[in-house]
Amino acid sequence: MSANKWGDGMLTERQLYILRVLIDDYIKHVEPVGSRTISKREDITYSPATIRNELADLEDLGFLEKTHTSSGRIPSEKGYRFYVDHLLPSLSVQPSVTDRTELLSTEKVQEAEALFDQSAKILSDITNYTSVVLGPNALDMKLRHMQIIPLSSQMAVAIFVTNTGHVENRQIVLPNSIEPSDLEKLVNILNERLAGVRLVDLNSRIQKELSSVFKKHVRDYQNMGVFLDQLLLWSKKEKLFYGGKTNMLSQPEFRDLDKVRPLLDFLETSDLMEKLVSSTEKGVTVKIGTENEHEAMKNCSVINASYTMHGKHIGTISLIGPTRMEYKKVISLLDSLSKEMTNRLNDFSK
Amino acid sequence: MSANKWGDGMLTERQLYILRVLIDDYIKHVEPVGSRTISKREDITYSPATIRNELADLEDLGFLEKTHTSSGRIPSEKGYRFYVDHLLPSLSVQPSVTDRTELLSTEKVQEAEALFDQSAKILSDITNYTSVVLGPNALDMKLRHMQIIPLSSQMAVAIFVTNTGHVENRQIVLPNSIEPSDLEKLVNILNERLAGVRLVDLNSRIQKELSSVFKKHVRDYQNMGVFLDQLLLWSKKEKLFYGGKTNMLSQPEFRDLDKVRPLLDFLETSDLMEKLVSSTEKGVTVKIGTENEHEAMKNCSVINASYTMHGKHIGTISLIGPTRMEYKKVISLLDSLSKEMTNRLNDFSK
């Protein structure tokens, strides 16, 4: 009789099996599972009483919970964690799933933004959960070309094109002192010297390396500092693409208004969302319940998968649903979808 | 005893007064209002029985409804319409309201987009309803400058700067045949000839006026047509800014999940939203219930106010809430907020 190590004790094969069956059933039917239900499965040869004993043990070990004294069991957070880590069948990709991800390929998705948006929409459609794509941080991209286009004597638009074809722009106030010829020189210097530098590094690079050059070519250098700060000081902005924000409403565990409200509010106020779906690890990661370290997410699981460009992790595609998620289906789906995104992205840059 | 014309009949002063009091009360307490409640007001000198007679008449005239045979009255859609058109006290601006709209001025709002976003957020915060700002259609702005920046031998980014400082950009595929010098010529011609033309009109203008010029200066003119279409064919995109999307959940009439769901879904799928909050009229307009001509909005009112630039209507700021809205407060608020937005916008372009 083989056994697995987990925490303090061991689990017998039978316990493992019962735990798996119970969680599968609960995920499917969203109702506490009793001993009779489990014993009815044709591949189970034990009586309800035996199952009950095992269930009591599994509850003592912290894998299961009861909703009230005489109810069936539901998985605890620890139970889900164990299920995801040790009980998930090998991640075979269902054919039906790959069919759907191919949608992504056939749709005419010309630009990266559209790809992210499409991906989020498709993912939430398939799963009926809420999906979030964290787009690449444009400021990590490298400068290809910049330009300043005057609007009036005082105002101008600064435009930055990155190597990925992304365009950042901002309105700036021109210093009174500056002359058109100086502006032109400035832009030329920046383009010559700073091509290939990440947008976010532009400002510090200038401070370090280019002050001498500027002094030589540009009049009124002291005013220039303020201007350059205005031009190159970025506020971090990563773009989030959502799909199925209201899908939470169809999850039976959130039937109650007071329970969905914090969730939906959380989805709307995106400043915390970024942290939630950021992932430093490659591949698919699963965070269950309180592992997400946010009150509103305590009954949710977040699954992240990262996509890459030229082998570098640049963003994530995530799924948010109740802790009782269809992990089996969803993990493999996210895996293949993130790979598909990676492929498509690298096609763009050909 | 004076009277007002409305539909087929007349309403006595007393009826007008009772109707107003009832709607005020219902808006405040969200519960059917009975004759006793009305008669208790100190400025009412009649007994409940008299009120009942009047209420019965007002119901016959279609201004009021009952939820069941022995309930108090609630306003009908027609009732609200009459209330908004004839019973609203003169739109005096509450001091508390102006205080809040000044927030807009003090916040450092540098760009138009930020202004719209801020406005939507502030509006929904004050009112606890859902707000939507329909941004100006960038394609109606005039071309200030355009540029094509190559990314690779095949791909390039086209950038269009408008007179308002807005930047539109798109990735394009370069025709095989085109030479860098030709591309430069093309851009020069476009900038010389098309400055001041609305983006949306660029393509047709070229077809009409510039084909001869191109033939003279640019080789391989036949391929150029496809390329220009790709470059200048816009898909309409107007930007929507939301505030308080989940505020609907705190409205007592939408306590029920099945009732909010369609609403929230509607708010998410924005393609119909644009039509809902578009308004050709200047000033503040109110659409009540089914006047909005969308199933999901049948129990909602939409209040639109347009903001302008150089006297031209360019967008709207709107509020979506239950038909039982605090019209009094909200209409004057929207009026002043839209004016404030107009001021701020015109400050930008100085």
Next chain:
DNA sequence: GTTAGCACTCATTGAGAGCGAGTGCTAAAT
């Protein structure tokens, strides 16, 4: 024209009974 009085309606609330799915425990069977 106004109002007091009264019968009537209907949504809401709470108590109590019955049901059923589930448990834990004990003692017998394997």
Next chain:
DNA sequence: ATTTAGCACTCGCTCTCAATGAGTGCTAAC
């Protein structure tokens, strides 16, 4: 030493029923 049958018990859910109370419409009197 396991496994299982049997049984008492718990708890949530649903149904019914009666009481309550806010409201109405109508009629007859003021």
